[in-house]
Amino acid sequence: xxxxxxxxxxxxxxxxxxxxxxxxxxxxxxxxxxxxxxxxxxxxxxxxxxxxxxxxxxxxxxxxxxxxxxxxxxxxxxxxxxxxxxxxxxxxxxxxxxxxxxxxxxxxxxxxxxxxxxxxxxxxxxxxxxxxxxxxxxxxxxxxxxxxxxxxxxxxxxxxxxxxxxxxxxxxxxxxxxxxxxxxxxxxxxxxxxxxxxxxxxxxxxxxxxxxxxxxxxxxxxxxxxxxxxxxxxxxxxxxxxxxxxxxxxxxxxxxxxxxxxxx
Amino acid sequence: xxxxxxxxxxxxxxxxxxxxxxxxxxxxxxxxxxxxxxxxxxxxxxxxxxxxxxxxxxxxxxxxxxxxxxxxxxxxxxxxxxxxxxxxxxxxxxxxxxxxxxxxxxxxxxxxxxxxxxxxxxxxxxxxxxxxxxxxxxxxxxxxxxxxxxxxxxxxxxxxxxxxxxxxxxxxxxxxxxxxxxxxxxxxxxxxxxxxxxxxxxxxxxxxxxxxxxxxxxxxxxx
Numbered sequence: 220x221x222x223x224x225x226x227x228x229x230x231x232x233x234x235x236x237x238x239x240x241x242x243x244x245x246x247x248x249x250x251x252x253x254x255x256x257x258x259x260x261x262x263x264x265x266x267x268x269x270x271x272x273x274x275x276x277x278x279x280x281x282x283x284x285x286x287x288x289x290x291x292x293x294x295x296x297x298x299x300x301x302x303x304x305x306x307x308x309x310x311x312x313x314x315x316x317x318x319x320x321x322x323x324x325x326x327x328x329x330x331x332x333x334x335x336x337x338x339x340x341x342x343x344x345x346x347x348x349x350x351x352x353x354x355x356x357x358x359x360x361x362x363x364x365x366x367x368x369x370x371x372x373x374x375x376x377x378x379x380x381x382x383x384x385x386x387x388x389x390x391x392x393x394x395x396x397x398x399x400x401x402x403x404x405x406x407x408x409x410x411x412x413x414x415x416x417x418x419x420x421x422x423x424x425x426x427x428x429x430x431x432x433x434x435x436x437x438x439x440x441x442x443x444x445x446x447x448x449x450x451x452x453x454x455x456x457x458x459x460x461x462x463x464x465x466x467x468x469x470x471x472x473x474x475x476x477x478x479x480x481x482x483x
Numbered sequence: 484x485x486x487x488x489x490x491x492x493x494x495x496x497x498x499x500x501x502x503x504x505x506x507x508x509x510x511x512x513x514x515x516x517x518x519x520x521x522x523x524x525x526x527x528x529x530x531x532x533x534x535x536x537x538x539x540x541x542x543x544x545x546x547x548x549x550x551x552x553x554x555x556x557x558x559x560x561x562x563x564x565x566x567x568x569x570x571x572x573x574x575x576x577x578x579x580x581x582x583x584x585x586x587x588x589x590x591x592x593x594x595x596x597x598x599x600x601x602x603x604x605x606x607x608x609x610x611x612x613x614x615x616x617x618x619x620x621x622x623x624x625x626x627x628x629x630x631x632x633x634x635x636x637x638x639x640x641x642x643x644x645x646x647x648x649x650x651x652x653x654x655x656x657x658x659x660x661x662x663x664x665x666x667x668x669x670x671x672x673x674x675x676x677x678x679x680x681x682x683x684x685x686x687x688x689x690x691x692x693x694x695x696x697x698x699x700x701x702x703x704x705x706x
Contacts, residue, residue, distance in 0.1 A: 239595055240620030285620040323617055326672040330605065331597035333669070334660060341661030342589065343577025344560070346569065347522035476646075 235275040240282070241289030242324040244271060249321070256325075257318050261300050265293040292317075377427065399436040401443075402475075408440050409470040412450065412463070420461035447474040503536035510536055510544040511551075514568070524567035524654060563663045564654045571658070592628070599625040600634060604656070605671050608638045608649035626650065634659065 238244040248267050249256060272286055299313040411418055424437045441463055444450040449470050453462040503510065513534050518525060530541045545568045549561040558576045562569050572580065581588060592600070599622050602614050614622050629635045638651035652665070662668060 239598060240618055242619035281621045281623075289619060320617075320619065324619065327598050327601050327617060329672050330601035331594065334601055334604070335592075335597050337660040337662075338592070341574050342659045343572075343574040343580075344562070344658060345572040345577070345580060346658075347519070349522040350520045352520070 235271055235286070241268075241286050242321060243328075244268065244286075245289070245317075246321055246325055246328070256321055257314075259314055259317065261293065261297050261314060265290075265297045268293060380427075399430075399432045401436050401440050404433070404436045405440040405443065405472060405475065408437065408444065408463075409472060412465040412470050413468075416468075417462060417464040420463050422460070443475060444470070446476070447471070503534065503540060505534070505536060507540075507544055507547070510534060510540060511548045514541070514545055514548055515570075518561065518568060518570040522570070524564050524569040526567040528566070530568070562658065564657050565664050567654075569658070574661070592632070593625065595620075595622065596625040596628050600629055600652075600656070603629070603635050603650050604652050604665075604668060607651040609651075610641055610647040610649050612647060614650075 235244065238247065245264065245268065248264060249259060254260070254264075269290060272290055275283075275286070296313055296317065411423070420437070420441060424434045426434045441450065441452065441461075444463075445452050449466060449472075451464045451466055453464065454460070505513075514530060517530060517533060527538050527541050527545070530536075530545070531538045534541065536544075545561065545563075549563070549568070552559055552561045558573050560571055560573050562571055580586075595618075598618055599614055602617055603609055606613060611622065611626065614626070626635070630637075633653055633655040635650045635656065636653050637648045639649045640646040641649055657664065
């Protein structure tokens, strides 16, 4: 072979498994034989590369794929280099892409070495978990009225009642997991909003009456609508009722994210 | 309840902060106690709201506290991460802490994980396709490992077909590498590029990424 004959190839055996990928192997072959990255003898390096690929002992599918794809790329490059280039068309060196990739990868390797050293020096710092301080709840005498206490008390009883009822219910013989398609809930919420522009989430989806997964799905649907900037959500205080208000008259569901667009 | 006390109960978030009449030493002492209690990084704004001092005073005091802790006679350090301060143990104490707790030495990240971390650090926010293009090999497991270690996080999605997830480094990354902010990272090798001046790799790489669909029909034998 003509190209690359003047290079002293270092042919010590290497194990493909020791390399992070085709670029790592190529960089190693090039560095080892002191080749200029911008003037790689493609034919020779391809032969070298292939000989290592053939001798590989164990490779998982993902690694093998990347090595083979790179082999195909090298073959293609080799072919391009063999074809005569018409004199008029001054094309860019077909090896330019490869050189750029290799140079970029080389830099990433040097940065990763630097980060490894930084981590060895600074990674051993220990942090302390936050002290478990109970949250402080502020009450101002002015805005709490007797009726608020009554309402709060009733709310506690109502929630407790729900628990009691659950505990009282005999267990169903077969526990089945119900799947609530969020898309369906999303559509029904959109219809509801079209109908009356706003609604109280806690009343519409009462966790004491409805199926729990239905309420969870509805909650996720409302969050998604908020993300899509179709509704405004309002909650006056912690654990209070959530008001859902449509921003526009028509709800546009086209921006629904992953998991919302298809029924399962 | 007096007005002053009321103000202390309700943090003055968002209101104009006034210079505190507390002495620098007093503010330092309070910051020290707060950082110990919090464990986590506490932002300058949060400290200012809690102590009722202006942010310049807080920063001044925190930096002095940092200096007080910097000597060899201390096992604790005050570190700065972006606009927050945190109390941590000095990294050189790690060996002794290992003895105390008989815990396993922290697991080293693989070469692959460090490569992915390097790319995320300098190209963030960056998508998986760009990471894999630069490394020339699939990087799923390394990304998962870095997420698990809390060094990178899913910072958003790109507005291109498929809405791919973008990855960025966390405050934990800064702490592990001993940096106060991303601006402390040295320039990318052989370039003047700092993390702030990223190349728009995504645009550059997308047309190419589609070319890889052309694969040879006959694969070389692997034995």
